[in-house]
Structures are given as structure tokens and as C-alpha cells.
Amino acid sequence: MRKHIHTVMNHYKGKVKEWDVVNEPISDDDSSILRTDSPWYQAIGEDYVKMAFIYAHEADPEAKLFINDYNIVAPGKRERFYNFIKGLLEEGVPIHGIGIQGHWQLDWPTYEDIRYALDLFSSLGLEIQITELDISVYSWNDSAVYSEPPIELLEKQAERYKKLFDIFKEYSNVITKVTLWGVADDDTWLDNFPVSNRKNWPLLFDVNHRPKESFWRIVAEPVLSNIETDTGSFLKPFDRGTLTHILRVADGTESAKIKPVANDRSVTVNVENAEKSGDYYIIPVDGEAPQVKITVSGYGKTNTYELYIHQEKPGMVxxxxxxxxxxxxxxxxxxxxxxxxxxxxxxxxxxxxxxxxxxxxxxxxxxxxxxxxxxxxxxxxxxxxxxxxxxxxxxxxxxxxxxxxxxxxxxxxxxxxxxxxxxxxxxxxxxxxxxxxxxxxxxxxxxxxxxxxxxxxxxxxxxxxxxxxxxxxxxxxxFGYTVDLGGFNSPLLAGKDQG
Incomplete structure (x- = not known):
């Protein structure tokens, strides 16, 4: 163990400032503190955790050393984790921080349990990092399988991310970093856990690497969730971060109807150059371009979406x-x-x-x-x-x-x-x-x-x-074939794409 730790840490000495020295050592079984299936535990016994931190500190005294584990905000494992770390610190073991893994779901853990854990762990005087954060759209024992993420679950996920980051900000004096377990939904371990080959969408960017509603809630940016229409079709799927959108309608169409949707209850929406009719707005097609402007305000900011309406001429986009x-x-x-x-x-x-x-x-x-x-x-x-x-x-x-x-x-x-x-x-x-x-x-x-x-x-x-x-x-x-420029499906806009 000492040789391995010294070899790896000396190789990166001066380059890596923080190390996850021992990962997931605490048992899920209330009858024991440490997991007994660890090869290090089986070879050395429960002192392997203490020895690993001592050897790591020897190898790089300037590095910060962390212990990282999952489900440690849950009652039971939370207390076992706390008591174990407290005991090591009392022995003088060089532990500098705790990693709280955030493999969470839409309804678990409770916000109360998260706050309780943050209060408890911060009493040890260590840094706290939220690690491996992702939010599954499925609950743990959920047998459902979705081919596409349900809109209502993505909205619930966005609100969940927002409330979590509100808590993290409350504890910014002890939480030094938040990291996610992946970038986008096209590559996530949850596609095969706990159910194999079941698609999941737990991250801040969708499968096409576009920011999801969850992302915009975290960065506190006022955006629309969607623009609905019963007239024509949009040139490309709605992207919250793109402020210019093109609605194609049939040649001769006199007016179009749109419905701006903002699921974020912290923002307000105002529509210019349109007459309100129920939940929709009526827009004259032959009006001056852009035919409508939609302002979304909140978080001390305002974003303006511009909607251009193009009448489709036969055979020419x-x-x-x-x-x-x-x-x-x-x-x-x-x-x-x-x-x-x-x-x-x-x-x-x-x-x-x-x-x-x-x-x-x-x-x-x-x-x-x-x-x-x-x-x-x-x-x-x-x-x-x-x-x-x-x-x-x-x-x-x-x-x-x-x-x-x-x-x-x-x-x-x-x-x-x-x-x-x-x-x-x-x-x-x-x-x-x-x-x-x-x-x-x-x-x-x-x-x-x-x-x-x-x-x-x-x-x-x-x-x-x-x-x-x-x-x-x-x-x-x-040429005998047509070049497929799939995805290049908006009309030429002189470079003005504000996404």
C-alpha cells in the first residue's frame, strides 16, 4: 500500500492538490463500521484507512486528503461515518476533507437529512465537497422504463437541482466544491445501474449536449422552457439558451399563435407586438421582423427572445x-x-x-x-x-x-x-x-x-x-445524390445566433 501511494502521488506531486485517498469504506450494514469486502480490509484490517492517510501525507505533505462515500447523508450510515472520522481525527490522522457523494433521486434524500449531515460533518472542522452529483429520474425501486424523459420529471429534476444548490450556497463557508458525475445525458453510469440497459437522464446537459432546464436554474438565468405553437413549425427544436427562433408557416398565412412557457416560478414573461388570446398570443405574419419579442425577467436579469416568422415558398427555404x-x-x-x-x-x-x-x-x-x-x-x-x-x-x-x-x-x-x-x-x-x-x-x-x-x-x-x-x-x-446537411436546418441569419 505504501509503495503504491508513494509511487502515484510522487508522480503527480505539485500538480494534483487534492486526493480521494480512501473511497467508499463505510458499510451499508448497521452491524459494522467498515465494508469487509474491501481487499485492503481483508489484508490489513480496519487500520487500512488510517494507514492510507498517513502514507499519503508522507508522500505529499502539501496535498489535501479526502475520504469520500455514498449515502452518508442517510440516518444510520451518516452517524457511523461521522463517528469513524471523528475517531481518526482524535488519533491525529491527517484527514483534511469529506466528500459527500450525490448519487440522489428526485425525492431522496430529504433536504432535512442533507442539512443535518452538513451541520454534523462541518462540526469536525473539515472541508466538505459534494462529489459525483447526479439526479436520477427514477426512484430506487422504480420499475418504470422511459424511451424519452417525461417533461414533468425533467421539471421536477430542475427544481431539485435548484433547491440543492440553494442549500450548497447556504453552506458555502464549509462546502468548497461541487462536482458532477458526468457532463451530459448521453454518457451516464445510471444507464446501467441499478437497472441494466435502462436509459436515464441525470445530468445538466441533454444527450445532444445542450443545457437542460436544470442547468439554467442552477446558474439563475431567466429563460423560457419552451415556445408552443399551433401554427406551422419551428426550424429546430427549442433551445432555452438560443434567443433567436424561426417559425415556418405556410405561404399566405396571415397570423400565427404562440404560447411562451416558463416553468421557473421565479421568472416573469412579457410578450411584445402580439395580442393575447387565452393562453396564446396572436402575431401578424406580415409584421416588421422580428415579429415578436419575448422578455423573460428574474434573478436581477432580463433575456429577450426574438421570433421571426417566415412564410414557406414552394421548393425554397x-x-x-x-x-x-x-x-x-x-x-x-x-x-x-x-x-x-x-x-x-x-x-x-x-x-x-x-x-x-x-x-x-x-x-x-x-x-x-x-x-x-x-x-x-x-x-x-x-x-x-x-x-x-x-x-x-x-x-x-x-x-x-x-x-x-x-x-x-x-x-x-x-x-x-x-x-x-x-x-x-x-x-x-x-x-x-x-x-x-x-x-x-x-x-x-x-x-x-x-x-x-x-x-x-x-x-x-x-x-x-x-x-x-x-x-x-x-x-x-x-451529382446523383443530395448532400445531407442534417441539423443545419435554420435559414441563413447573418451570423446572429445568440445561443
């Missing part, structure tokens, strides 16, 4: 026209205005409204999107812009939308190539065996020059890519 701009501000033909990441470019008076002054060098371009939050799925779209490069002897990306380039990237980009050719590229994850996942077309040279403005329109229609320059179809190619 969006048409982008770069027709206004100043600095890093852009406005498009759908009346959406916002900021884009504009790299070393400038807005100038063009043939029609504003246009881009572009020097033709790599790295100077408009980055319109934030990865997989902002593309078009497998639907058709067009991109229209005016351009007048200062030079056409280098490849220069004018517009970029999506992720950095790589085998797993999802993106589209438009470039002006040497000699004045136009390049249009769409890519999803590359299938090397099938040679699919990327489509690109390039026009002949001489179409874009530094002497005059050129109007470029790039079109995606199913598996066909087209490039128009100054009204003429200069390149068209069918």
Missing part, C-alpha cells in the same frame, strides 16, 4: 441577398438584420444598395454562421451577392457558412478563384468508401473582374448546383 450593410452589420431580403463576422472587408455603394469591397485574398470573407446551428437541411436555397475584387489572381473565399473544413465538416462556401472563376461548394460528413458527402462546381475564368461589379447567384436544387453570373447560367451539375 430561403433566399439570401446581400443588399444592405455597414461595418459588421448586415441586412437580408427577409428583413433579418444582425451582425456577421466580417474579416477585413468593407461595405461600399454597389449597383443595388450596398455591396462588399473585397481585396481577393484568402482569409478575408464574411462568416455567416455558427456551425451546425444555421444551415438548410436538405432543402433548396439560393445565395445572391454583388462583388468587385481588387484582384482576381488568388483564391479568395467571399462567403463561408458552417464549420471549419474537414472530413466531418458541414458547410457551404463561395469563392472567387484565380482568373475570375466562381466556386460553390457544399459539404457534409465525407463518406470515403462511397465517395460522397461533398459537391462543388466551378465556372470558367474571366467572369468576375476587378474592373466592374459582378452579380453572383449560387443555387442548390436537390442534387443540382448552379452558378449564375450577371444573370447568365455559367455552371450547372447534377
Amino acid at each position: 430561403a433566399r439570401w441577398e446581400f443588399d444592405e450593410g455597414e461595418g459588421d452589420f448586415t441586412a437580408d431580403s427577409t428583413n433579418y438584420a444582425g451582425k456577421a463576422n466580417i474579416n477585413s472587408l468593407s461595405w461600399v455603394d454597389g449597383v443595388k444598395g450596398k455591396a462588399l469591397k473585397f481585396d481577393g485574398e484568402e482569409g478575408h470573407y464574411i462568416d455567416l454562421g455558427l456551425g451546425d446551428l444555421n444551415l438548410f437541411g436538405d432543402r433548396d436555397f439560393t445565395v445572391s451577392f454583388w462583388v468587385k475584387p481588387e484582384q482576381v489572381n488568388r483564391t479568395g473565399v467571399v462567403l463561408w457558412y458552417g464549420q471549419p473544413s474537414g472530413l466531418d465538416s458541414l458547410l457551404w462556401r463561395i469563392s472567387i478563384m484565380p482568373g475570375g472563376a466562381v466556386y460553390f461548394h457544399i459539404q457534409s460528413k465525407i463518406d470515403i468508401e462511397e465517395c460522397k458527402g461533398s459537391q462543388f462546381v466551378t465556372t470558367d475564368t474571366g467572369l468576375v473582374s476587378s474592373d466592374e461589379w459582378s452579380h453572383v447567384v449560387c443555387v442548390r436544387k436537390g442534387d443540382v448546383l448552379q452558378i449564375y453570373v450577371n444573370g447568365n447560367l455559367e455552371k450547372e451539375e447534377a
